[in-house]
Amino acid sequence: MAKSASLAPEAIVRGLYGWVNDRLGLDDVLAIAKKKTVPQHRHSFWYYWGGISLFLFLVQFVSGILLLMYYQPGANAYESVRQITYEVDFGWLVRSAHSWAANLMVLAVFVHMFSVFFMKAYRAPREFGWWTGLGLLGLTFVFGFSGYLLPFDELSFFATKVGLEVPQALPGLGPIIVTLVQGGEMVTAVTIQRFFALHVVILPLLFIGALGFHLFLVTRHGNAVPPSEELKPERERRTIPFFPNFFTKDLAMWLITLNVLAILASMFPWTLGAPADPAAAAPEGIHPEWYFMSQFQVLKVMGRILPPELQMVGEIGGIMLFNIAGILWALIPLYDKDNRSAKRARNATWLGIIFLIGLIATTIWAYAEL
Amino acid sequence: MTDELSSNEASDRGERMPRRVFFKAGAGLVAAGYAGGIGYPIYRYLATPAQRAAELGAITEMTIPADKMPAVGTALQFLFGNRPTILIHLEDESLVCLDAVCTHLGCTVQFQPDKKIIHCACHGGTYDMHTGKNIAGPPPKPLKQYQVETTPDGQVRISRA
Numbered sequence: 001m002a003k004s005a006s007l008a009p010e011a012i013v014r015g016l017y018g019w020v021n022d023r024l025g026l027d028d029v030l031a032i033a034k035k036k037t038v039p040q041h042r043h044s045f046w047y048y049w050g051g052i053s054l055f056l057f058l059v060q061f062v063s064g065i066l067l068l069m070y071y072q073p074g075a076n077a078y079e080s081v082r083q084i085t086y087e088v089d090f091g092w093l094v095r096s097a098h099s100w101a102a103n104l105m106v107l108a109v110f111v112h113m114f115s116v117f118f119m120k121a122y123r124a125p126r127e128f129g130w131w132t133g134l135g136l137l138g139l140t141f142v143f144g145f146s147g148y149l150l151p152f153d154e155l156s157f158f159a160t161k162v163g164l165e166v167p168q169a170l171p172g173l174g175p176i177i178v179t180l181v182q183g184g185e186m187v188t189a190v191t192i193q194r195f196f197a198l199h200v201v202i203l204p205l206l207f208i209g210a211l212g213f214h215l216f217l218v219t220r221h222g223n224a225v226p227p228s229e230e231l232k233p234e235r236e237r238r239t240i241p242f243f244p245n246f247f248t249k250d251l252a253m254w255l256i257t258l259n260v261l262a263i264l265a266s267m268f269p270w271t272l273g274a275p276a277d278p279a280a281a282a283p284e285g286i287h288p289e290w291y292f293m294s295q296f297q298v299l300k301v302m303g304r305i306l307p308p309e310l311q312m313v314g315e316i317g318g319i320m321l322f323n324i325a326g327i328l329w330a331l332i333p334l335y336d337k338d339n340r341s342a343k344r345a346r347n348a349t350w351l352g353i354i355f356l357i358g359l360i361a362t363t364i365w366a367y368a369e370l
Numbered sequence: 371m372t373d374e375l376s377s378n379e380a381s382d383r384g385e386r387m388p389r390r391v392f393f394k395a396g397a398g399l400v401a402a403g404y405a406g407g408i409g410y411p412i413y414r415y416l417a418t419p420a421q422r423a424a425e426l427g428a429i430t431e432m433t434i435p436a437d438k439m440p441a442v443g444t445a446l447q448f449l450f451g452n453r454p455t456i457l458i459h460l461e462d463e464s465l466v467c468l469d470a471v472c473t474h475l476g477c478t479v480q481f482q483p484d485k486k487i488i489h490c491a492c493h494g495g496t497y498d499m500h501t502g503k504n505i506a507g508p509p510p511k512p513l514k515q516y517q518v519e520t521t522p523d524g525q526v527r528i529s530r531a
Contacts, residue, residue: 089418091418
C-alpha cells in the first residue's frame, strides 16, 4: 500500500496541477500561450529588450524591498545608507545591484524604445503601446532622479538641487511646484522624506499600473513586424510559438542579464560619497548620471552661446527644445500611421536617426568636456 | 524527438547515463547554484541584526553599580546582554537573580513584593521568588537562576555559565 502509485512525486504534482487547473483554468492560459506566435526574422533580436527591461525592473523591485529593511528616510538617511554599505552583511551588494540594475534598466528601455521606433511598431493599432511606453520611460527617469537623492551624500544633494532648477525655470508655476516638492527653499531632510514617498510608493503604483496596461496591449496586438518583413508574402514569413520556444529564449536573455548585473554589481560596487553639507561648495567636475548628460550638455551650450542678458531665455529655450522634441516623439504614430505613405515612413526614420545621433553625440560631448 | 530516441537507445544498450538525464541533472545543478548564489547573500543580509544581537547576548557576566542596587524588599529589572533579567533584594538581605522571560509564552515577569511572588501579567503564571520555580498557572518550567556575588565596594556581579 505504501508503494501505491499515487504517492510518486510526479503523481502528486500532476494531482495538484489538476486541482488548481480545475479551478483557475491554467490549461486555457497555456493553450493561448502555445497558440501565440512571435515573428522570426533577422531583426528578432530586438524583441528581447522589452523583456530585459521588465527583468531589471523586477530586480529593482526585490532589491528595493531589501533596502527598505534598513534604509531610514529623513535625518538618518546618510547614516543608514552608510550602515547598509559598510556594516550589514552583503549590504554593499544589495545596494550595488539596485543601482546597477537601475542604470542597466534605463539603457535597456532606451534600446527597446529605439528598436520599436525603427521597426515602426508604433503604427496602428499599437499607438497606445507607444504612449504607455513613453509614460513608463518618464516614470523611469523620475525613479532614477528621486532614488539618487536618498543616500543624501554630496553628489545626490547637488544633483537634486540642479535637477529641480529645470521645473523652476517654468514661468509662474515653476517656483511654486519646486517649493512644494522640495518642502522649502532648500534640499533638506524634508525633501528626502518626500522623495522617499515618491520613490517607494507613488512611482511603483503608477509604474505597475502603466506596465500592466503596456503588457496587456502587447498580448492583445502581438509583436509588430518591421516593414521589410511586411513586404514579404505571408507564406515566406516565419514564426515560432511564444510558449515554450520564445519564452525559453526570453528566459535565456534574462539569465544573461542577471550574469552581467552580477558581474557589474560585485566588481564595481556603488560607492558612497561624503555626507551632504548644505553649506559646502559643490565639488569640482560634478555632473548628472549618464542618462541626463545629453540635456545637461545642451543647457550648458545654450548658456555659453547666448550673451549674459539672455541667459534665462537660453535656459528656458533649452528646456522648451526638449519638450518640443518629446512631443514630436510622442506624436509620431499619428504622423507615420501605416505603410501607405513611403515619404512619411522615411521622414519618421530620419527623425529617429537625428534624435539617436543627437542623443549619443551630446552625451559624448558632455563627457569629453568634463 | 531525437532526444527521446537517443535516451531510449541508450537505456536499451544499457549505457551508464542517458543524455537526457545528464542534461536534466546538469540544469538542476546550475539552477541550484544560482538559487544559492542569490539566496545566501540575501539570507546573510537579512540575518545581520539577529546575528549582532546574538553576539551582544553572548556576554556571560555583567556588573550592576552600587547605586542601582534595589532597596530591600524590591527588585530591579534590567537587560543581561539583550535578555530581560530581574534582581530581587529579599528581606533577609540576600540577592536572587533570575531570567525574567516567562517560560510559558515569553512575556516579561515582575516581582510582587506584597504577595512575595514573581508574577506574569500575560496569563497569570506564578514563580517562587527564592528559586524561580514555577508554582502556579501555565508556565511549564522554572525561571533560570544566575549566580550573584557582591563585591566589597557594593557592586553586584552577575554571571551565567
